[in-house]
Structures are given as C-alpha cells and as structure tokens.
Amino acid sequence: MDNYDSLYKRYLEEFNDFLQSKTDIKKFQGRDSDGFYSVMEAITYSLTNGGKRIRPVLALEFCRLCSGDHTPALDLALAIEMIHTYSLIHDDLPCMDDDDMRRGKPSNHIVYGYANALLAGDGLQALAFETIARSPLGDDKKVAAVTLLSDAAGPCGMVAGQAMDLENENKYIGLDEIKATDTLKTGKLITASALMGCIAGGADREKFLAAETFAKNIGLAFQIVDDVLDVTGDESKLGKPVGSDEISGKSTYVTILGVESAMKLARDLTTEAVGVLNIFGDDAWFLEELASKLLYREN
C-alpha cells in the first residue's frame, strides 16, 4: 500500500522516465537536422530542470481515480509540462520578467542566448500538441485534450493572464483583478492538468466538474501561499529571496488582505477543494494530502 510520499515519488520517477524517453533525440530519427539538435538541447535543458511536477502529478492521479490506472495520462501529463516549461522560458526573457535564474540554475536565455530561448519555447509549444496527437489514446480523447490545452494555454488562458500581469505592473490593483489574473496565468493550466487526467481516464461529467473545482481552488490557494511565503518565508528553504513583492511594489493577496486573512482564504479554498473530492470516496486520500501539503508548504 502506497503512502503519500511513496506514490508521489513513484509518479515523479515514472513521469521523468517517460519524459526522457519521449524527448530522446533518437526517437526523431529521419526528422532531425542541425537545427533540431540545437533546439532540442535548449528544450531539454529546461524540461529536465526539476520542479515539483505538480501538473503532471495531478493529471496522473485524476486518471488513476477515474480508471484505476494512471499510465493512460502520461502523454497528456507530458504535454502539460511542456506548455508550462515553454511559458517559464518565455517568462524569463529580458522583455518579460528578465530573470537570470530559474530553480537555482541559469535561465534558458542565459545559457543559449535570447533568440534560441525564444525558439526553444516556440518549439516546446508545438511539441506539446504533437505529443498529444501521437499518443496511443483514441482520437476522441486526443481532440478533447488538444481543445482543452489550446484553450488553457492561448488567448483565453495563460497568455491572457500574462498580458494582464504586464498591464498590472506598477499600478494598484484590487483583489478581484489579482484573482482574475492568477486564474488565467496559472489557474487554467493547473485546472487543465486535472481535466487531462479525467480525459485519459474516461471520467463522467460529475467527476469532470469535481476535478475542475478541486484544481481551480488549489491553484488559487497555491498563488496565495506564494505571496504569503514571500513575506513570512525562510530564504534558505524557499531558495529565493523574500520580500521581492514589496520591493517591486506589486499588489498581492498579502498587501491587500494581510497575512492572516490571506491564509484564511487559502485554507477556505483548500477545504472546499477537498470537499468536492467526496465523489471519489476513500480513494481521494492522495489529493487530500496534496492539497494540505501545498497549503502548509515552506517552499
């Protein structure tokens, strides 16, 4: 019987092995070129640079909850992580957040240059959709997955959130605007991760709705905790400097609500998230613990 840590570890290992195998340049024989190798090197650099892999884990676990097997969701989990990674590469570019470091390593454009990092992100987005299209899933599931992911990543989702983030810079914004921005910038892709698992696992409508509510809530709670940690966190555990939001004059859940009310909001969202998991019965223990760990995390 798995406990939380062992199951998370198993998902992580299996996902990382799957990622390695699917991005193995040998698999692209006959479609390779000098340009292919240079783009894939930059892509692999960022794709294998760790991270919690929360999105893939959500996809795998919802698939397991719906079908008893997590493996049908592996390709969709990889597609989601590819979109997430491309967005990080582009977000770090000088014209966006201009971040030289990502997860303790030099950002993609610091290593490969501005133009190559742009191309690596562009290539990753295409690769995400190719990964879905070439998966062993049925055509109906592939089409559902492409529809979901393109909506979550495009002008109705992540990209809109990034544009709002740019517009919000250096101006006071209220709670609703922060929520709206986060919901698009990170929430829609997190929600899509859970729903990808439902697609692969053949969920019914009720389970889709439960997965959606769960993911929306923990996605928002995650952002709130991020803002709280930027004030109360321990730099050595966080791996990045605290107080950066205050320095940049950014409006956050904490600047508007204060630490205590912000944490209460995050707790309430998590409680609601865990509540909708009822539909999965006792089997939902992993997601309950995941929600709680994200709420009380230190990094």
Place this chain on the structure above:
Amino acid sequence: MDNYDSLYKRYLEEFNDFLQSKTDIKKFQGRDSDGFYSVMEAITYSLTNGGKRIRPVLALEFCRLCSGDHTPALDLALAIEMIHTYSLIHDDLPCMDDDDMRRGKPSNHIVYGYANALLAGDGLQALAFETIARSPLGDDKKVAAVTLLSDAAGPCGMVAGQAMDLENENKYIGLDEIKATDTLKTGKLITASALMGCIAGGADREKFLAAETFAKNIGLAFQIVDDVLDVTGDESKLGKPVGSDEISGKSTYVTILGVESAMKLARDLTTEAVGVLNIFGDDAWFLEELASKLLYREN
C-alpha cells in the same frame, strides 16, 4: 468557369471572411478577459495584414482537387496561416531579425511592444491548434492535421530552420545547407499547407505524395526567386529595398550559383512540380498557373 485570377480572388475573399468570423471576439464570449482583448488586438493586427495567403490557397485548392469542394479545408487553412503569422511576429522581434516593418506597416512589436508581440505570437500558435480541434472535421482528420502541423512548426520543422538560420549568420554556407535551411524554415509549412488540403479532402496516398512533391518544389523555387529578386528586382514593385542580401553578406542561391543558374534551378523545380500534378488530370490548371506565376513574379 473560373479563370486563375477569379478563382484566386474568390479563395482570398472567402478565406479572409472566414478568418474575420473565426477571430471575431464575440465568438469568445464567456472565455474573454482584459488580457484576452489586449492579446487579440495584437493578433488581429498581424493576421489581417494582407499577404498573398499562398498557404491557405494551397490548402483550399488541394482540397478542391481531392473532393470537388474547397470549404472543408477552411479551418485547416486558417490554422496554417496562424502559424505562419506567429512566426513572422517572432521573426521580426529585436532578438531575431529585428525588423521594424512588415508588409509596409510597422511590425507587431513596434505597435504593441516587445512583450505583447511575444505573447501575441505565443497565443497565435495555441489558437492554430484550437482552430483545428474545434473544426467540423472528423476526429481522425483533426488528429492527422494536428500531427502534421505540429511537426511542420516545431523542432522538426520551422523552428529548426530558424535555428539554422541563426547559426548560418555571418558565415559562408554551401548550397546544401541553404536548401536544408529553407526546406525546414519555410518549406515544411508550405508542404503542410498542401497536405492539409489533402487531409480535409480525403486524398488517397498517391495524391498525398503528389501534393508533397509539388509543394516541396514550389517552396524551394519560391525561395530561389526571392534571392534572385533581391538582386534583379524593381524596388517599386518589390516594396522593399534590393541588395539587402549583399549588404548583410548572406550566402544565397544567387551568390553561389549566379542569377542564371539559380533561375534555371527554380525553373527545373517548377517543371517537376507541375509534372506530378498529372494525377489530377485537367483539373490541375490552377496549380500549374500558380507555380508559373510564383516563378515569374516581380514581387
């Protein structure tokens, strides 16, 4: 009975109307946001900025040749044009070609800024795949189209060609390398356009192969004529300065072969392209004339 000009005009008008209707912001009701409007404004700016629409026309005409009706290919033609347009937006960015002008108008980043142009390109790529996924085609055709387009646009296609273009800068390269770069950078998407029409039109394997050869050849011929026009062209007809390749010290078909041999190569490629159209019988007159017009164009 249509002649070449009237059929081209009809395709162009129908495609532009379809593009307008599919990118009408009213169609996105319920999925809109402040960020959506800002991204869509930048997207629409570039998407409606004219151009010959060769890729959509190829898709529509191959669909007509295969099925007697061009309309099933409209969504796929739009997806192709969205990928092409995103690549132009990103290509013009300061970190890439740093072009302030595109088709006689300020480039996307000149109008909307660097970050918003990056996001417009990113959003357009997602929208291309969403357009396929939401089309009225059958799931099998949608999956075939996503597979084809992601391959043509990603690290095995266009993006690889762009990376090779960066590597080729300021260094002498030979004919094979120019061909390899062009085949990836522009050839694969042009070929995908023809094949998209075959997918929508339900072509058999023989017709797919003919379409592939035709498009590969005219794609390469197109690039050769581009290089020739940069030397022999009339600036007033071309709408851009001639001699730019010589100034930038770029290796081109002309610097390697000279104008006459380069044009002979383009003619030979066009002759072979027209030859494989036999399979479509007399019905291929439009593509024959298209190939010839691209060869003898002045802009």
